[in-house]
Amino acid sequence: MTEMNPDALVTIVGGGVHGVHLAVRLLQADLIAPSELRIVDPSGLLKSFRQKCRQCGMVEFRSPFVHHVATDPFSLRDFARARGREDELRSTTVGAERPTASLFFDHAEWVCDRHNLESIHIDARATAIRDNRGAVEIETTQGRISTRWCLLAIGHGRSFTDPEWATELVSTQPVTHVWDPTFDPDSIGETSSVGIVGGGITATQLATTLAQMPGRDVVLFARSPFRVETLEASTDWMHFSGVTEKLHAHPPASRAREELVAEARNDGAMPPYVFRRLRRSLEQGQIKLERSEIAVATEAGGTVVITCRDGSAYCLDKLVCATGFGSPYDGELFRHLRRDSGLQTGYHGAPVLDDDTLRWMRQDGTPSQIVVSGVAAQQVLGPFARNVIGARRAGELVVGFLESEFDVEKRGARL
Numbered sequence: 121m122t123e124m125n126p127d128a129l130v131t132i133v134g135g136g137v138h139g140v141h142l143a144v145r146l147l148q149a150d151l152i153a154p155s156e157l158r159i160v161d162p163s164g165l166l167k168s169f170r171q172k173c174r175q176c177g178m179v180e181f182r183s184p185f186v187h188h189v190a191t192d193p194f195s196l197r198d199f200a201r202a203r204g205r206e207d208e209l210r211s212t213t214v215g216a217e218r219p220t221a222s223l224f225f226d227h228a229e230w231v232c233d234r235h236n237l238e239s240i241h242i243d244a245r246a247t248a249i250r251d252n253r254g255a256v257e258i259e260t261t262q263g264r265i266s267t268r269w270c271l272l273a274i275g276h277g278r279s280f281t282d283p284e285w286a287t288e289l290v291s292t293q294p295v296t297h298v299w300d301p302t303f304d305p306d307s308i309g310e311t312s313s314v315g316i317v318g319g320g321i322t323a324t325q326l327a328t329t330l331a332q333m334p335g336r337d338v339v340l341f342a343r344s345p346f347r348v349e350t351l352e353a354s355t356d357w358m359h360f361s362g363v364t365e366k367l368h369a370h371p372p373a374s375r376a377r378e379e380l381v382a383e384a385r386n387d388g389a390m391p392p393y394v395f396r397r398l399r400r401s402l403e404q405g406q407i408k409l410e411r412s413e414i415a416v417a418t419e420a421g422g423t424v425v426i427t428c429r430d431g432s433a434y435c436l437d438k439l440v441c442a443t444g445f446g447s448p449y450d451g452e453l454f455r456h457l458r459r460d461s462g463l464q465t466g467y468h469g470a471p472v473l474d475d476d477t478l479r480w481m482r483q484d485g486t487p488s489q490i491v492v493s494g495v496a497a498q499q500v501l502g503p504f505a506r507n508v509i510g511a512r513r514a515g516e517l518v519v520g521f522l523e524s525e526f527d528v529e530k531r532g533a534r535l
């Protein structure tokens with residue numbers, strides 16, 4: 121483990137797509153030396169996202185090849201060309217080509233290596249963050265870090281949603297959630313019967329992946345009609361101008377903003393290439409579709425017995441809930457920040473952020489030195505805040521304002 125520097129200039133909490141991209145931006149802009157930067161993450165750089173892609177059987181990215189963790193938009197395409205991997209850029213009926221997951225992650229690893237990010241990674245979980253004006257104190261499982269700026273990029277922070285009937289059962293052997301860190305699709309037996317709950321992209325990808333094993337019985341419990349959409353929201357939101365002004369017209373961290381983002385997101389929808397795969401599997405009888413809602417699930421000697429509202433019943437070896445993430449403001453760290461800090465929060469605990477800089481506002485109305493990137497910044501950046509393009513936008517904003525902050529500090533030091 122890297123030895124802790126108690127006086128890091130910038131500490132990034134979370135080493136996913138957002139944390140890694142922010143680090144790359146800061147280093148590439150020469151705003152900061154590697155010795156002044158830290159990334160705190162207990163899972164390793166990008167490992168948690170890589171694991172999620174594997175857990176749901178995702179082999180291709182939904183976003184185009186210009187969305188990745190480096191700064192040059194064509195970096196991933198050039199990386200593929202230089203290695204003869206152009207066939208891993210998959211064509212689409214609309215828009216640009218999309219990378220395979222293995223190309224995306226190989227490129228991301230190459231970017232991390234080029235910036236030697238492993239050397240500034242601290243293998244620890246942040247358990248508390250305090251804004252002490254002038255410095256931010258971060259408690260971690262490996263000790264305390266004192267930093268001038270804290271960039272918070274923790275994604276959903278292990279918050280995911282289970283159906284009501286599963287709350288008693290989840291994490292028992294036969295019932296799990298797809299985002300449970302212990303869920304491993306490879307551990308499902310070749311001749312097992314497995315149910316997947318959900319009708320969106322994650323459930324569908326998992327069902328079609330598991331159904332590739334001919335001896336397995338796969339049942340997809342999808343109560344709502346399937347929706348097909350190429351992207352998570354209209355491309356207007358990807359430009360972070362014009363349409364985001366509609367958000368900013370409402371008070372920060374308000375119910376109106378939250379509802380606007382929810383309306384704009386095509387949650388529960390899947391892109392055409394995923395739907396085609398599902399249709400094929402259904403036609404070939406590899407997946408059985410159950411439209412009735414699950415009413416009761418009971419564990420019985422290592423299996424789970426399901427009864428649906430229409431009276432149909434199943435006995436399964438495994439039941440996987442692919443029923444989405446929970447609120448991004450409900451993870452442990454956010455709850456702690458809400459309770460113990462002088463920072464402003466609003467509707468459902470959303471952080472009150474400055475629209476131009478993503479800085480979390482203090483209760484006295486001044487901006488703190490804590491900056492939020494990722495899904496928790498969706499009330500500022502809109503429905504793509506959580507996506508790779510959202511990390512790129514957050515990177516532009518953070519580098520922009522830190523540049524002027526550091527200039528002011530340098531001028532102050534010279535006086």
Ligand SMILES: Cc1cc2nc3c(=O)[nH]c(=O)nc-3n(C[C@H](O)[C@H](O)[C@H](O)COP(=O)(O)OP(=O)(O)OC[C@H]3O[C@@H](n4cnc5c(N)ncnc54)[C@H](O)[C@@H]3O)c2cc1C
Nearest residue numbers: 134136137138163168169181182183246274275494507508
């Ligand atoms: C299966 C899947 C496929 C997706 N596909 C696409 C796509 O094709 N295109 C696209 O643009 N977007 C896609 N997304 C959306 C988005 O890009 C990803 O969710 C991305 O991982 C978000 O990055 P992040 O850094 O915000 O969060 P994460 O990748 O979740 O990273 C957060 C990191 O923070 C760490 N962390 C959490 N809590 C703490 C703590 N207390 N202390 C320290 N570290 C902590 C975690 O260990 C983790 O490594 C996809 C999402 C999923 C789940």
